[in-house]
Amino acid sequence: xxxxxxxxxxxxxxxxxxxxxxxxxxxxxxxxxxxxxxxxxxxxxxxxxxxxxxxxxxxxxxxxxxxxxxxxxxxxxxxxxxxxxxxxxxxxxxxxxxxxxxxxxxxxxxxxxxxxxxxxxxxxxxxxxxxxxxxxxxxxxxxxxxxxxxxxxxxxxxxxxxxxxxxxxxxxxxxxxxxxxxxxxxxxxxxxxxxxxxxxxxxxxxxxxxxxxxxxxxxxxxxxxxxxxxxxxxxxxxxxxxxxxxxxxxxxxxxxxxxxxxxxxxxxxxxxxxxxxxxxxxxxxxxxxxxxxxxxxxxxxxxxxxxxxxxxxxxxxxxxxxxxxxxxxxxxxxxxxxxxxxxx
Numbered sequence: 001x002x003x004x005x006x007x008x009x010x011x012x013x014x015x016x017x018x019x020x021x022x023x024x025x026x027x028x029x030x031x032x033x034x035x036x037x038x039x040x041x042x043x044x045x046x047x048x049x050x051x052x053x054x055x056x057x058x059x060x061x062x063x064x065x066x067x068x069x070x071x072x073x074x075x076x077x078x079x080x081x082x083x084x085x086x087x088x089x090x091x092x093x094x095x096x097x098x099x100x101x102x103x104x105x106x107x108x109x110x111x112x113x114x115x116x117x118x119x120x121x122x123x124x125x126x127x128x129x130x131x132x133x134x135x136x137x138x139x140x141x142x143x144x145x146x147x148x149x150x151x152x153x154x155x156x157x158x159x160x161x162x163x164x165x166x167x168x169x170x171x172x173x174x175x176x177x178x179x180x181x182x183x184x185x186x187x188x189x190x191x192x193x194x195x196x197x198x199x200x201x202x203x204x205x206x207x208x209x210x211x212x213x214x215x216x217x218x219x220x221x222x223x224x225x226x227x228x229x230x231x232x233x234x235x236x237x238x239x240x241x242x243x244x245x246x247x248x249x250x251x252x253x254x255x256x257x258x259x260x261x262x263x264x265x266x267x268x269x270x271x272x273x274x275x276x277x278x279x280x281x282x283x284x285x286x287x288x289x290x291x292x293x294x295x296x297x298x299x300x301x302x303x304x305x306x307x308x309x310x311x312x313x314x315x316x317x318x319x320x321x322x323x324x325x326x327x328x329x330x331x332x333x334x335x336x337x338x339x340x341x342x343x344x
Contacts, residue, residue: 210246
């Protein structure tokens with residue numbers, strides 16, 4: 001209703017010169033009739049008839065403008081896929097505006113094509129780089145395996161961190177590629193958790209941290225790779241920011257998977273922003289060299305597999321991250337059902 005009022009007001013503004021001309025003509029006619037002392041009845045009749053015709057003109061143009069406004073509104077709602085105006089222009093000015101819009105649409109399409117090509121090249125480069133750098137990492141891991149000393153174990157832990165950062169690069173590029181590489185199916189939640197725990201076993205030993213895992217006995221609909229990405233990042237942060245104590249992994253009473261640590265915690269003012277890209281907070285500014293990308297990747301990966309993630313913390317006592325493993329979005333369930341349909 002509000003939009004109709006706006007369209008009608010615009011119609012009235014567009015006819016202002018018509019109204020002005022009609023007023024001037026009526027004033028001239030009135031002056032002529034008065035000057036020659038002619039009967040005023042014909043003038044009143046002509047003025048009334050002109051007012052009716054002007055009203056019909058206004059009404060017709062208002063209806064036409066409303067229809068055209070509805071078409072424009074529809075095209076505006078589909079602007080992400082429609083790059084050209086399909087409405088027949090009603091005037092030279094509208095034709096010129098449509099030409100500008102169409103040109104902008106062509107320019108946008110060209111820019112998107114170039115960006116997509118560059119994104120593909122970037123992903124290909126970093127994918128190749130990750131696979132190439134894994135070779136020297138594997139060689140160093142084999143050599144450090146024979147060094148059963150405190151220094152060797154410390155170097156192995158640092159090498160594991162390098163390996164995690166390398167994987168983070170690949171995950172970051174893949175998240176921005178827009179490629180749908182999800183393989184959604186039902187997994188044993190405990191198996192996924194144990195795989196991540198085994199990756200960080202040496203880190204827990206090196207930092208002398210305890211790890212308590214209570215088997216859940218649950219199954220979860222997810223993508224194995226991205227779920228592991230999320231859990232690995234949470235464990236990595238727990239080790240990084242926990243100087244003493246340990247990490248507990250268990251289900252809460254409401255069915256969420258909780259990863260709890262006894263680390264330094266997160267300040268209350270930082271908590272709402274920890275999943276933002278590049279945000280490091282107070283912890284990242286106290287010598288721990290935080291990049292602000294870990295939890296950002298965690299949230300992006302969680303969004304990709306429709307896994308709600310939340311956090312809570314008490315500074316000086318520790319943090320807890322919740323993965324709502326039972327709440328999977330309807331769209332994700334549709335993907336699962338489609339994958340499970342037999343081939344025809």
